[in-house]
Amino acid sequence: MNYFQYCRRFSLLSLLLAGSLAAHAQQEDISLLFDIHHILAYIVAACMMSIFIMLYLNRVYYFKTKDAASHQRRLNTQLSIILDSNKTKIWTYDVDHDLFTAIVTGEEMEKKYTPMDFLQFYDRDDFRHLLGIISDIVDGKTLTETLAMKNPRPKNDDEPRQYYDVNISVLRRDHGDRPLILLGIQHDVTADREREKLAHNMRLRYKTVFNSSQVDMFYYGADGRLKDANDKALETFKIADRQALLRRGVKFNDIPAYEDMDIKTMEYMHISSITYIDKRKREDERIPETRIKGQIYYEVDLVPVKDENGDNIGVVAAGRNITEMVESFHHQQEAARQLKRSTKDMQSYIDNINYSLKISNVRLVNYDPDNHELIMFSDLNNVQYRLSQIRALTLLIQSEHRTARGLMRRMDNRHKDNFSATLCTIFRDDKGRNIYLQFQMTPIVDKDGEVTHYFGMCRNMTEMVYTEQMLQEETAKAQETEQLKSAFLQNMSYELRTPLNAVVGFAELYNAEHSPEDEPVFAEEIKTNTNVLLQLINDILFISRLDARMIEFDLQPNEFASLFDGWCYMGWSALESSAKTIVENPYSGLILNIDQQHLGMVIQKICTYTAYDVQGMTDGMVRAKYEYHHGELTITIEDNGKGLTPEGQAKIFDRFSRDSQGHHQGTGLDLPIVKELLEQMGGSIELQSEQGKGTTFYISLPCEMIYMEKKSEIIA
Incomplete structure (x- = not known):
């Protein structure tokens, strides 16, 4: 029931009520109408009529409001559909109350926000710009304005950012034409922005690839004329003016290789061509102003550009100048032919070398430190023997094993020096003599200077060796006596006379007039110089025997681990009490096949030297240690x-040589004896020293290990 139906019913009821009162007034006396009973009845009737009228008006208002709300909902639904389909939102701004009202979809059509609350929907800088535009419109500086805005930056970088175009205009003004309500229409342009960004990136990517490509790029339009060329293409064809080339409008079919192609129907093609530029310039004036000369080898990929209907709207030509590549290939072919000729000449040279090796009875030798293998070649192409270290040693007589092991160790350690050695084998010639072979080896290094292998020659030196032996034997017999005499006299020098003169001098002082208190001093000096003289004579006699090769070495199994400590401390017996001694002995048991007497002499003499080196120091320190690895005993003795x-x-191992400061005592023969002893035992000695910081001696001695027991493990 609508509003008009209620009005008609109310009018009819009012007429009926008025008629009833008029009829009642005609029937009754008018005076009776105003007695107390009638008055009460009238009041009740009036109240009833008021209640009825109020109920009536309430229902009228209710249905009117309901109809209006229903109509409003229909309008809101239609508005929401329109706004959502257009990705549009509407809001208003109340100038007097400084409030934003957003028109939203759903049951609640309006939401009011303060500027601080409304800020949450937009970027802070964009919202500041929005407030500036609102201020300009309120001040009358402008009637309407459009600006681009975006939402705040999302906390999650994966979420996309929204972009809007917002138009602001005046919705309502007061009587003085002052803006009261401003209308903001916000359109979501995020998708448009993304499409523009994608298109921009595509254009930028195309332009970047086109201009920065390492190949020549040309683009021809649908009319077949050149529209663009990248820098690489201009560089290849030596064209200085890009714009002049484009203005010339070179046609696709002007290119010699493309003369018979139809740009509208062509598909992808790969073309290789040879063009004689000078000839084309003479025959065709349409050739662009290129400064390239001679012939050019060129390969190109022709890729048609199609529209959405599949029709060709252009062609991209991606090519490169392969002239250098082709010429390089030709040069390689020529080099291959030259290599073939050189190989033939080299083979002839190798054949000549092989013949020379054969008639001279010389073999080529190669030693590889990685697999410890010795290879002998009968000629440059054929391997005659492959020998392991053990197999090679079995082909030598027993006395040559130590020398051979030392040479192999040098090569295994990749020493960079050339060496030559003559070794006696177990083989015999037709005269029953042992065959001697001379090995001359040279290290071969890589580009980093590291030794990779050794290469050399092996020559039969039997005749020469036996001839030299005969000469040496005869010479030795004639010179033996003279050599012994010369060696003895040479070792005397003034060193022998110095202590002798001291003894004689103090003896004369003793016989002369003197004080009795001086006699102990004379006796002590005579005793000291007598001991020095005795030690000097012993050293001279020993080194003379060394020179004459009269020292015999008795190699016996000895417990080196226990002997080493004693030898060291005997050599350090002259140390002051403040000096610190360290012996590093990593073995609880080590039995070596050594000469105990002479090796002990070597260690004691070196320890004695280090003891003199720290003499007079409050923080003196001496240290001795040793290790046994791969058939070699290594001893290190050092001091500070x-x-x-x-x-x-440079002179430390010279005989009768002392340092100029006189720091070290002794006869001057200790270290020369040590060096000579070690060399005759097949070992070596080296030192490192720096003035004020001490000296370190390194002893290396090949020897056979019988038993080894480290402090953490047992090896036998």
């Missing part, structure tokens, strides 16, 4: 004493 100058290091 006075050290040696470079000149002193």
